[in-house]
Amino acid sequence: MQETPFCLSVGHFLPFTMSDSNSTDFINPSTFILLGIPGLEAAHVWISIPFCTMYAITILGNFTILFIIKTELSLHEPMYYFLCMLAVTDLVLSTSILPKMLSIFWFYSREINFSACLTQMYFIHCFSVIESGILVAMAFDRYVAICDPLRHSTTLTNPVVAKIGLAMVLRGIMLILPHPFLARRWPYCRTNIIPNTYCEHIAVVKLACADISVSSYYSLSVAFFVTVLDVLFIAVSYTQILRAIFRLPTKDARLKTFGTCGSHLCVILAFYIPHLFAALTQQFGYNVPLHLHVLMANVYLLVPPVINPIIYGAKTQQIRVRLLQLFTHQET
Template structure:
């Protein structure tokens, strides 16, 4: 079925894409061709405008978080360390995808070297795994801060935060490491055209003229090993947090805490829902329009890096106050 879907989609690719396909030896491709968003090519320049704006906001916002936490010693605490980890992850995720995507939209620069494609594939999936782990770590921090505030400093010590950060890093690095090695070993004899804006794992290996079940099954295993525990733990943490919120004595305190946690949950869902949609569409959604699938698949790489510094950073009073102090101090 995936092979049939691939043939149907390649058949309806633009003429310039077919010319690439007809003039290249794919048994050991030196490069792939990224089509961007097939279908609305005439709208690429308009699609690039919000993408570029989101990238600029993501870069400025995340660098601002890192700068403020480094400068302000009072922010050297578990929550802000996790925020810094999240900012670094977001910067890598957005930078691994947006510049190439914009070069496709603006300059029609669609070619990407085979090794560069596998490197991009690795960084995207590795840091996506890290992102889910950091969301779980932030949920743990909020759970302890709200449900057991007196023990927060003794439970989440600097040593514990460092161990959590190392575990998140190693899990992402090691779990995703087989992806590019498995992708490299396949022979590619169908086409070197990737109907996507970046080198997504399944979008690449589906081009191989071999039995790719080991890549597919391993990708499925990684998804369950990562999404299952992280979503379960985050759900449990925020369920307990909500229970604690509704037991707060005043309505004002309940609304304030609920608003903060609600915005956190919205950002988390913005990451998880497109991720799961893309994962399921690759395997089962053969009737989903290709351009719609690609747009949704880009959302979890574009929107969370932009929203995270706003929701986790600017809405956090200590960071907001420090940012306002820096701006007003420079103004004087």
């Protein structure tokens, strides 16, 4: 069936172009075969270099953010608690994809167990939804801090922050939970070859020799529900924030106040723009080669975890100062 990709699930709709000659007569295979990046097999080792570098930066950057926030008492505030949640989410999301990808590139380890494939698929989509929810929570924090600053400390108490974080995690868990269960119930009797570097939901269920309408419509509904509601909430929050900023009496006050949410705005753009660009490529890029689709599906998941700690490290003064102190061994 023809599907329309949508933002968080743009990777769901990678075209399947394997020939029918690859078809076999098996049901519920014990393993799937991940091709990596079709058409660029000869360059896999070279392609692995930037991806490995990205993973190293992701690990180092996000663990550094977590360490700084944990050890710096002045950063024990709602904004930085949400940033810790974002860092953990980025670490899990990257680790769900990159180790297997690098094993394909370096060791030609293309096989992945059926259950492991479904587990990877679940973690990727679950933590993508969680990350979007955390960005909403951070937008709410900025809204309260700027539009109602006198109530910020009483509104966003530690228990409230914990409940918001738990709600975002439970939302991701519950919304994505049907994906692996639906994928497991389909019979697979065509091929076990996935033209990608990871097990993506629709790329997996499209291999089934059954009517997958339930999986397809549910996947699209989740993507629509998550993306539209989250982007709408963020847009409303920042509309109110901008109105409050423009009512400030001086230009310096406006710039200073806007600077407090500048890093969050950059993170939002870094998360949603690649998704939107990939969605447009999938929707209108009919002549785009398969390897470009696969590269885009990897980039839009792997870029935000790399640049999020860089953005917050560069734009947040408290984190930047503490980071310099770590490198220069100065006392606080």
